[in-house]
Amino acid sequence: MDFLIENHRLLFHLWGIPIYLTDTLIATWIIMGALILLAVVVRIQLRRFQEVPGGFQNIIETMVETMDNFTKSTMGPGSDGFGPYFFGVFLFILLANYSGLFGLRQPTADLAVTGALAMMTFVLIHFRGIRMQKKGYIKEYFSPHPVFFPINLVGEISKPVSLAFRLFGNMLGGVIIMGLIYGMLPLALRIVLPDLLHAYFDVFAGSLQAFIFTILSMTFIAQKSTTE
């Protein structure tokens, strides 16, 4: 039962910091490969797309349109370009959560991955805030009264922290409970009983957390891009 990430072997040193080959790294590269493969296949098929969609084209168009409409309805007007970005983030988190089904250790059960995803949202929130609100961006930190400045600052910092910990905690909880169950069961029962747990922790909680991560990122970014 190993709940923490194992260091398989030393890869190289980066400015004196040892970089290890971990389960997370392997799973992330596999997921990246799958996503890039999907993108390349879609790009090749794009040439043969027709006016009236059918089959493969139908699926792709439905996915892209659903995500675009969802982004527009959540973020309001002026959300151009965020649809594809959030589609990518959503697909990555979804595949990362589902990868537990294929015997990989979910990369999202590693604080480094969720922290990186949350930092992306953090950077987007503040760059967009500065670009859209200009002076109002700084004014918002002193909004009801200058006394509230530390509270507002902590509130801004807690956004990415809570985003990262929510995804990490939920997926790690699933990993731990499943690890305990797998350790408890005799070998013959390991095929039947954990299926239900996989259905709940990987499929249900995984898709829910991916959805929640994207929708919360959208709301945070949309909050900062309103000009008042």
Add this chain to the structure above:
Amino acid sequence: MDGRSFILGMSALSAGICTLSGLGSGLGQGIAAGKAAEAVGRQPEARNSILSTMLVGAAVAETCSVYGLVIALILLMANPLV
């Protein structure tokens, strides 16, 4: 008694107490789900927007119990006191 084993035992105990943070978020999520069910009963056509609003609210309410879980894990696996 050995100091180290005392610290370890108390850490295990406090990790169990950290799990109690699930109490509040469980109550909150239950209230949110109940209110959402009421809202759907009153306005069945707004079901989709009510569902997504409820999910986001429930996720935010869950944060504090996830913090409890993380603290319990730190106490059990990466104990800073020992």
